[in-house]
Amino acid sequence: MAEIITKKDFIGIGTLVQVAGLVLMVVSFSFGTSGSIVGFIAFLACFVIGSKMSKKYYCGACMNRVESTSVTVCPACRSELTEP
Numbered sequence: 266m267a268e269i270i271t272k273k274d275f276i277g278i279g280t281l282v283q284v285a286g287l288v289l290m291v292v293s294f295s296f297g298t299s300g301s302i303v304g305f306i307a308f309l310a311c312f313v314i315g316s317k318m319s320k321k322y323y324c325g326a327c328m329n330r331v332e333s334t335s336v337t338v339c340p341a342c343r344s345e346l347t348e349p
């Protein structure tokens with residue numbers, strides 16, 4: 266049994282998505298009130314998606330990268346993985 270270790274990546278595709286959302290929001294401000302509301306929602310969505318994408322999971326036994334917390338067995342060392 267090993268616990269899945271979660272690590273946050275600060276420079277990666279997730280951060281890129283968050284920055285894109287921020288740019289989108291700033292641009293939307295030039296489209297009036299309704300434009301900025303849509304832009305703000307888009308930014309929030311990008312922020313949530315981005316923070317999910319920047320999370321990386323590792324096997325607690327061998328530090329092999331696993332795709333998500335729904336992975337139950339480590340493909341490298343065959344340890345049974347539990348969610349933290």
Ligand SMILES: [Zn+2]
Pocket residue numbers: 324325326327328329339340341342343344
């Ligand atoms: Zn492993």
